[in-house]
Amino acid sequence: AKAILNNDYETVFKAGIHHILSEIREDLTAFGTEYDDWFSERHLIASRMVSTAIEKLKQANMLYQQSGAWWFKSTAFGDEKDRVVIRDNGQMTYFASDIGYHLHKYQQGFDKIIDIWGADHHGYIARVAAAIAALDQNKDKLTVLLVQFAVLYRGKEKVAMSTRSGQFVTLRQLQQEVGKDAARFFYVMRGADQHMDFDLELAKSQSNDNPVYYVQYAHARIASVIKQSQQRQRAIDVSLGKQHLEKLNTLHEQTILSTLSRYPEVVEKAAINYTPHILAHYLLDLSREFHTYYNAYPFIIDDEALSQARLTFIKAIQQVLRNGLTLLGVSAPESM
Missing domain, CATH: 1.20.5 (Single alpha-helices involved in coiled-coils or other helix-helix interfaces)
Known part of the structure; x- marks a missing residue:
């Protein structure tokens, strides 16, 4: 060219x-x-970040020359073998670029650095951690999350994909077929280190088997009940409802109350452990409990105190569903 x-x-x-x-x-x-920020490898090299990192390693006596190439003493930090950073032809390796990139990150003063890699790069962690330590940086600031590949299905049929042959489904195509909400929710339902089978037909279905539809439908169902209460001149009076929460004494209600109380803990755990999938499963559990409750009890009834307690209760359920979906970047529709 x-x-x-x-x-x-x-x-x-x-x-x-x-x-x-x-x-x-x-x-x-x-x-x-x-x-x-979008960061290119060309900028990394042009700005001399890589050469600066290599020079620091040389000054720290962490590199040695052998057969014309420069090697990093990775084994001194627990790696299985030493790694080449400059080939015998003078060309820097990808590993050298990674060293420069991470030094740049550390020099910006971040308290926490999170790398997201494909699971096939698992063996790369030790050498990067070794380079960080050799540069006299705190390697404990670095967390590497390994992401497994997703396998697409149409029902029971696997969608053929191969980067080598140029056969793949792009993110744009996926969103056009199943929509943003389904794409995001399906991806977040699995831990990063878990394999995922993404069923395109299931993601498009409007059924209880579709997890994102199931959760969104719970939110929309509550919105419908609230709308009905307003149409029947029984609008929610939260103040009155709170005064009679002791009337929420059925097994269904007590179970949901217990689930609602766990929401802050689930969000905190998901954030601290980088496991947003537990929030997705929490929303599924809450939705399942609500749908069962919805089918078991009426909300707009003659007993005003109990009615307002239940309406206030389901409004709280709706709020938690909406908050959780918003955190996952998924919409919370008022009708479906």
Whole structure:
């Protein structure tokens, strides 16, 4: 390409990069994901971050030369073997770029650094941690989350994908087929380290078997009850409802009250352990309990005190469902 384009190569290259990144940004924005900073490897090298990191390692006597290449003493920090950072032809390795990248992150003074890698890079953790320690940085600030691959299905049929043959489903195609809410919820239902089978047909179905539909339907059902109470001149009086919460004494109500009380703990645990899937499963459990409750008891009844207690109760359930869905970047519809 360089030989054909000559002086125009850089212009064409930059135009291509700009177009591809613009497409990626659009897809991620539509998915509800926005990055504050986009960082290229070219910038890493051009700004001499990599060479600075390599020089620091040389000064710390953490590199040695062998067969024309420069090696990092990774085994001194628990890695299984030493790693090449500069090849015998003078070219820096990808590992050298990773060292420079992480040094740059540490120099910005972050309290916590989280890397998200594919599960096939598991063996890379030890060498990166070793480089961080060799640069006299606190490797405990770094957390690496390994993400397993997703397998797409249409019902029982596996969707063929291969990067080598150029067969794959893009994020844009996925969202166009199942929608943003289903795509996000299905992805977040599994822990990052768990394999995921993504059933496209299930994600599009409007049935209780579809987890995102099931949770959103619980929220919409409550909205419908609240609307009915207003139409029947029995609008919710939260103040009155709170005065009679002792009337919520059925097994269904006590079970849901217990579940509601766990919400702050679930959110905190999900955040601390980087496990948002536990919030998704919590919302499923709460929705399941509500649907059972909805089918068992009426809410708009002649007993005003009990009616207001139940209406206030389900409004609280709706609030927790909405809060949880919002944290996961999923909408909470008022009707379905």
